[in-house]
Amino acid sequence: MDLACVEGSVHALLGKNGAGKSTLIKILTGAEQPDAGEIRLNGVPVRLRSTREARERGIAAVYQELSLVPELTVAENLFLGALPRKAAAVDWSALVRRARHALAWLPEPPDPHARVAELTVAARQLVEITRAVAMHSRVLILDEPTAALGPHEVERLFAVIRSLRARGVAVVYISHRLDEVEAIADRVTVLRDGVRVYAGDVSEVSREALVAHMVGRDEAPEGRGRRATASRTHPAGQADAPPLLLARGITSLDASGRPLFRDVSFALAPGEILGLTGPVGSGASAVARALFGLVPLSAGAMELAGQPFAPRSPREALQRGVAFVSDDRAGEGVVPEAPVAHNVSVAVLPRVTVRGFLDLRAERALAARRIEQAGVTPADPDQPAGTLSGGNQQKVVLARWMEHGARVLVLCEPTRGMDVAAKEDVHRLLRRLRDEGAAILVVSSEYEEIADLADRALVMSAGEVAGEVRGRVTAGDLLALASRALPEEVRA
Amino acid sequence: MRRREASLAPWLVILLIAVVTAAIEPRFLQPGNLVNVLRHSAVLAVAAFAQTLVVVAGEIDLAAGSLVALVSMVSVLAAKASGTLAGYAAGVLTGAAAGAVNGLLVGRFQVSSFIATVAMMSYAYGLAAYIGGGVPVEFPPDTFGWLGAGYLGPVPVPVVAALGAFAFAYVLLHRAALGRKLLLIGGNRRAAQLSGVDVARSVFWGFVVAGALVGFAGVMLASKVHSGQPNLYPTLAFEAVGAVAIGGIPLTGGSGRLVQSLAGALIMGTLENALTVLNFTSQVQQMVMGAVIVFAVAANVALSRGLRRPAEARPGALGT
Structure with missing residues (x-):
């Protein structure tokens, strides 16, 4: 993997989720060590054994996960580790003065005395960027810096990046948004599956070509000019049935009042798989959690089978026939010590309870039947679920919901961390549930997974629905929508 | 296969203690003494069953020690006022009520069970002393002694009572929802x-049932000493945790x-009896039991750590 950043230029780094951008950044900032190859700074090979070493050499990064200390003030955070001193004590007035100076680039700079915990996510992001800039770095890495920012703040950020560029700083800019890349970057490198697949000047390459590089050639989006042909790949005739689940303009705010997602509307019919995707931070998984009562709505409404649906807890959602499969399998999926049978029956305990006592034989039989249907191997209802592979654990969770008979199944990253065969098994199982009439919503940050699975897909970006892909869903279309490179609706 | 071996281990420990003790002091094996072992283990066993219901849910109940003291006071007072059966019932209900408070705090208000039950321990200790004016309550009806000191033929009633408690807790844990x-x-x-x-x-209900079982253990104790004692068996909760840990249940x-x-x-009861038979003073016995509990808990934690895979890094819940 080669990446050459020139001082006084902005270098965009593009790639799908999981293409290797984050790993590359971690190596550049010393958080991880390369297996082979070398890093040169100003032509001199350097070894960056820790983030501290990288920082000392002038490489600073602003990550998506913020690294500020919430209990400290803005000023303290800005100069943490390099607090101005007077004798042995911190020089507070100098600290605040420097902080004000550093924050001056912002249209509405936060109060240096404010505790970071009191700031909005956007403001924290701006403080984080300010801190990296204030370190006078020679290389500044920005990882999706605009994910939480409004258009006005983005403009300001771009102005700062341009002035840094003019001062000779090399900026590495990571984004899903091709419009941003065109606006700010000079050069662009595209990563796919950990390999550099394109490098060149931004002015010399079209958006379509970039998208094609990101997804791989054969899955490139065909865009607007495509002929309208209905080519559903499954025989289910039910997809035209009236919707089972309706969401109208649902919005949810996080603790600091920033939307997790905003004005999201969709309809989910029995017998269809609706995909929901988008770059990390797009809000797609929060939407899924809202359907299960795990994230409260602050606006909008939902309907289930024509009745108002506003679950306040998982129990309430389950009672209405909505089940949820978490992306956190170990933390929210199986109970590892418990036998597979208990993991399947947990959602239907009343069904195997006779006058207050468990009918263990009936429970075991019911679980044995379901895990066989779900293809759990080994199909042993007595084995502790924690001893199974990730794919088989997920099948146990699906067996649970098959027995429960959920009408609506909401899944987050249903195949994360699985090998290809297990992935295919889970996909086949989901298709079968769909064909049996379940309404399925799959949230995945892997565009290929959505393309493979979904009958229809919504793409989210920065908390909003950026567009919809109907008919044949391709990874290219999804990526193009997420990158704002295509109009809002794509029909095949 | 390994599971079976693991579940056999505690019984082998009992056998080992018995063999060693009998080799030094053959009187240990006299039938009368063996019955003594069972009789002395009965109260601890009931408290351990209660503790098990709480421990399997990932919680802990440290209130039992002073709760049995409170139960003994209430139970004897009620027996003096309304008869033996009323006394027994009042004791069990007192335990259940304390369990309900614990259960509400831990279940509904998400207070850590350690804090909630230690607070209950302190409260029950104070209340036990308060209602008796700091002195024991004595002279319940003669029949009150049946549960803790009576015999059914050759078999001590507390042993039968503990078996009954076992059956109850067993069904609740393994056969009920x-x-x-x-x-x-x-x-x-x-x-x-x-x-x-x-x-x-x-x-909540787990703590209520556990509290009722502790209440039952308290009634057995009060019946055995034939009085209400404000400082009855202060180390009971810790010994119960120790028994659960020694038995191999992950805390x-x-x-x-x-x-x-x-x-x-039974391991703890056998060990205590062995120390008595071998003429160790009760102070030494206390120290040995303390050491055994600490050892058992430490080994338990180390073992269950080893069995569990290291916690996987959890992706941010709202990451995507």
Whole structure:
């Protein structure tokens, strides 16, 4: 993997989720060590054994996960580790003065005395960027810096990046948004599956070509000019049935009042798989959690089978026939010590309870039947679920919901961390549930997974629905929508 | 296969203690002494069953020590006022009420069970002294002594009572929906919740039943000493935790068979009796028991750590 950043230029780094951008950044900032190859700074090979070493050499990064200390003030955070001193004590007035100076680039700079915990996510992001800039770095890495920012703040950020560029700083800019890349970057490198697949000047390459590089050639989006042909790949005739689940303009705010997602509307019919995707931070998984009562709505409404649906807890959602499969399998999926049978029956305990006592034989039989249907191997209802592979654990969770008979199944990253065969098994199982009439919503940050699975897909970006892909869903279309490179609706 | 071996281990420990002790002091094996072992283990066993219901859910109940003191006071007072059966019932209900408070705090208000039950321990200790004016309550009806000191033929009533408590707790833990839910909650609270288990409610009832069993143990003790004592068996909760740990039930929750707690209680009872037979003073016995409990808990934690895979890094819940 080669990446050459020139001082006084902005270098965009593009790639799908999981293409290797984050790993590359971690190596550049010393958080991880390369297996082979070398890093040169100003032509001199350097070894960056820790983030501290990288920082000392002038490489600073602003990550998506913020690294500020919430209990400290803005000023303290800005100069943490390099607090101005007077004798042995911190020089507070100098600290605040420097902080004000550093924050001056912002249209509405936060109060240096404010505790970071009191700031909005956007403001924290701006403080984080300010801190990296204030370190006078020679290389500044920005990882999706605009994910939480409004258009006005983005403009300001771009102005700062341009002035840094003019001062000779090399900026590495990571984004899903091709419009941003065109606006700010000079050069662009595209990563796919950990390999550099394109490098060149931004002015010399079209958006379509970039998208094609990101997804791989054969899955490139065909865009607007495509002929309208209905080519559903499954025989289910039910997809035209009236919707089972309706969401109208649902919005949810996080603790600091920033939307997790905003004005999201969709309809989910029995017998269809609706995909929901988008770059990390797009809000797609929060939407899924809202359907299960795990994230409260602050606006909008939902309907289930024509009745108002506003679950306040998982129990309430389950009672209405909505089940949820978490992306956190170990933390929210199986109970590892418990036998597979208990993991399947947990959602239907009343069904195997006779006058207050468990009918263990009936429970075991019911679980044995379901895990066989779900293809759990080994199909042993007595084995502790924690001893199974990730794919088989997920099948146990699906067996649970098959027995429960959920009408609506909401899944987050249903195949994360699985090998290809297990992935295919889970996909086949989901298709079968769909064909049996379940309404399925799959949230995945892997565009290929959505393309493979979904009958229809919504793409989210920065908390909003950026567009919809109907008919044949391709990874290219999804990526193009997420990158704002295509109009809002794509029909095949 | 390995599971069976593991569940056999505590029984082998009992055998080992018996063989060693009998080799030094053959009187240990006299039938009368063996019955003594069972009789002395009975109260601890009942407390250990109570503790098991709480431990499998990933919680702990440290209130039992002073709760049995409070129970003994209430029970004797009620027996003096309305008869032996009323006394027994009042004791069990007192335990259940304390369990309900613990369960509400832990289940509904998410107070850590360590804090909630230590607070209950302190409260019950104070209340036990308060209602008797700091002195024991004596002279309940003569029949009051039946449960703790009576005999059914050659078999001590407390042994029968402990077996009854075992049957009750066994059915509750392994054959009733409540026990299953407690096990699932202890194994993965969040997964249980997302599968529709009412965690707060289950934890509440788990503590209520555990409290009732501690109440029963308290009544057995009060009956045995034939009085209400404001400072009856202060180390009971710790010994119960020790018995559960020695039996091999992971204190992290999620798994456990009630028979393991029975074995653990019998190990502690056998050890205590062996020390008596071998003429160690009660002070030495206390020190040995303390050391054994600490050792058992430490070994338990180390073992269950080893069995569990290291916690996987959890992706941010709202990451995507």
